[in-house]
Every structure is written in C-alpha cells, then in structure tokens.
Amino acid sequence: MFTLSIVTQEKILLEKEVTSVIAPGSEGYLGILTNHAPLITALKAGKLTVKEQGDIENDYFISGGFLEVSNNVVTILVDGVQEKEQ
Amino acid sequence: MVAAAYLRRAQARVEAARPYSEKLRQILNSLAGASDISHPLFEQREVKNTAIVMLTGDRGLCGSYNQNVIRATEILLKEHSQDEVELVTIGKRGRDYFRKRDWKITAEHIDFGGRLDFERTQQIAKDATEMFLSGEVDEVKLIYTRFVSAVTFRVTVADFLPIAKPEVEEGAASLDYIYEPDSESIYAEILPKYIENMVYIAFAESLASEHGARMMAMGNATKNAEDMIDSLTLLRNKVRQASITNELLDLVGGAEALKG
Numbered sequence: 001m002f003t004l005s006i007v008t009q010e011k012i013l014l015e016k017e018v019t020s021v022i023a024p025g026s027e028g029y030l031g032i033l034t035n036h037a038p039l040i041t042a043l044k045a046g047k048l049t050v051k052e053q054g055d056i057e058n059d060y061f062i063s064g065g066f067l068e069v070s071n072n073v074v075t076i077l078v079d080g081v082q083e084k085e086q
Numbered sequence: 087m088v089a090a091a092y093l094r095r096a097q098a099r100v101e102a103a104r105p106y107s108e109k110l111r112q113i114l115n116s117l118a119g120a121s122d123i124s125h126p127l128f129e130q131r132e133v134k135n136t137a138i139v140m141l142t143g144d145r146g147l148c149g150s151y152n153q154n155v156i157r158a159t160e161i162l163l164k165e166h167s168q169d170e171v172e173l174v175t176i177g178k179r180g181r182d183y184f185r186k187r188d189w190k191i192t193a194e195h196i197d198f199g200g201r202l203d204f205e206r207t208q209q210i211a212k213d214a215t216e217m218f219l220s221g222e223v224d225e226v227k228l229i230y231t232r233f234v235s236a237v238t239f240r241v242t243v244a245d246f247l248p249i250a251k252p253e254v255e256e257g258a259a260s261l262d263y264i265y266e267p268d269s270e271s272i273y274a275e276i277l278p279k280y281i282e283n284m285v286y287i288a289f290a291e292s293l294a295s296e297h298g299a300r301m302m303a304m305g306n307a308t309k310n311a312e313d314m315i316d317s318l319t320l321l322r323n324k325v326r327q328a329s330i331t332n333e334l335l336d337l338v339g340g341a342e343a344l345k346g
Binding site for chain 2: 010077
C-alpha cells in the first residue's frame, strides 16, 4: 500500500491509499508497486489505471503530466484528466 | 453580500491551486540538484526590451484595486523608454487606462466575467514564452495582486521570464531519483508547465483580491449610505417639527388677537 495523489492545476483530484498504479510514461507504460525506487518521469496522454485493495480498479484518461515517486508517496501532476465511465 | 460569496469561492480556488505549484517547484528543485542544466528559459540576456503583463479586473466598484495595479505598472513603465517596453493587459480596466496613453499594447485579454479560466491563462503563458524565446523581449514582468488575507492585498511585481534558477538546497540531500527518459527532457517538459502555473496562480490570487476589494468597497458604500440616511432622517424630522411649531405659533397668535 502506498499513497497516491492526483493533482491538477485546479485542485487535488484524488488522494488515497492504493496498491498499484499503471501510468503512461513517456517511454511506455510503467507499473508502480509499494517500495518503488524514487522516480521522476514525464507522462504522455493515455490510460492511468489505479488499483486499490479488494481488487477495485479505476481508470482515468490523462492528457500528459508528471509522476513522482518518493518514499511510498506517488504524486501525479496532470494537465487534463477524465474519469472513465464504468 | 454577493461579493462575499464570490470571495469565498475564489479563495477556495487559490488554496486548491497551491498543491500543484508546490509539487512542481519541488520537482524542479530536485532536478536542479541532480544536474546542472541550462535551458533557454533560464537565459539571462542583456535587457533591451521588456514586456509587462499586468492583471486588473474587468469591472470597477472595487475600491483602489485596479488603481493600485495601474500605478505600479506606471512606475515600472517610467523606467523604460517608450519603444523598449510593451504591455500585455489582462482585464478591461487596465486596457482602458493604457489604451488612452502612449504605451504599446501588444495583447489584451478581457471579459473573464470574474471567473478563473485555465485555458486562457495557458494561452497568455504560451504567448509570453513565445515572445521571450523569439528574442522579441529580453524579460517579462508580471504585475498582479497577491491575496494575503480577505482584507490584505499586495500588488506584486514578479520577474517572470527568464525563470529564476531554482536554488539547490545544501544538505537537504534530495532522494536519488531515477529520471525517465532523462533529466533534460523532463526539464523541457516541466518548464512550460511551470510558467503556465505561475500565470494561473497569479490570476487566481488577483481574482480573489478583486472580490475581496469589492466586498470591502461595497461594505463601505452600504455603511456610508446608512449613515447618510440616518442624518437625513434626523434633518427631515427637525424641519418637520419646526414647521409644525411655526403653524402652531400662528394659530395661537391669531386666537390671542381675536380674544383681545
């Protein structure tokens, strides 16, 4: 488990404990699990998958941004984001 | 109090916008610590031409809010000769003021309707970056009103471009980040975002200040009107009483005369 926050210029969209994140990195999709090494990467447009405990999965579409991992805190700065309709 | 409701919303937006910019700065700082990178947006050139981006409101009736920004802009303008400086005005008030004067206005953005418009601030940031990178201007200054509290606003002149190099904090050994693809490309992506964010924050703060200033101005106007109503009511009653007394005196005088 680690903390994920998705932040847009306008507000904090999401802040919660999750088990994994799959993000569209500029070099291809990357998955992040607990205890990931510190990382900063640019994101391109694509699908962001967030998995929570209990196999709850949420998809977001983002239009690019940045992702930072440090000490089990993942911060994603996004330009535009759209939650996928279930 | 309509302005008070606007103010609360604007204030909430200023606060909501802060996490993003803090995080962005943090990433920028750790990047600066990781490698010594030069980027055109950091380039300090000898200043020949200056662009001034000034943020005022679209509407008046907000005390000295617009005046303060205009005054600060004029002070800055006077340091330059006319052909060395150009203005980007945001908000009707600033544009109307400077349109009648001899300064060159390169771009104007009006009619925001008191709302925070991310796409438009993004455009303003892009235009400013373009002007700087093309060499049209060698520095860009940003004049806006900082929202300190609901009753305190400070006109701020910020050095916008070139971007001040982030300070590398000694000792604060930042984490050993992995950069993907590499720190240079992240730099190239993050700097435009940083500029956009600066304009966005400045705009958000200015808007909150404008609503705050308007609330105060309207509050004062209401109070003054109430005072005036009080004093006029008193005057009316006095005049009325005096005329009644006069009529009574006439009547009593007349009756006395008949008796005699």
